[in-house]
Amino acid sequence: MTVEFSAAGNLDVLLEIITAKQFDALLKIDQVEAITSFKKSYIYREMAAGTFPPSTSVGGGTRWYLSDVLTWVLAQRRTQPWAPAGEFTGDRKVFSNGHQTGTNH
Structure with missing residues (x-):
């Protein structure tokens, strides 16, 4: 199966x-x-x-398996996926330095 999509719309098709x-x-x-x-x-x-x-090679063309490409992309991460530091308290987030979201401290 060959999947057609452009760089502009690749995320939607990839998710599909x-x-x-x-x-x-x-x-x-x-x-x-x-x-x-x-x-x-x-x-x-x-x-x-x-x-x-x-x-x-498929029908004279060069193709890559999506699963192989996605596995390679994920393997390129050098760090864990980003996660916010701190704790959520109600509707504000308290960071390790004492700052809170929604404040200018």
Whole structure:
């Protein structure tokens, strides 16, 4: 299955794919560029170095599995996903430095 989407609308389609559990959708290079924010030259260079998922040939074209690309993207994180520090107390958030949301202290 080949999924068609543009860089401008890739998030909506990506969410639709994930919601439909079509994790083995096949992506074209421009779609891989949109998801990774890297250019074709970087993708092919990293693929040659063995640090990017390999492509597969389908009907004379080059495609990547969505699941492979998403796994690679998630593996690039060097830190845990961001989470706010502090505690929520009612409608205000108290930070470790004593500041609260909605105040100028």
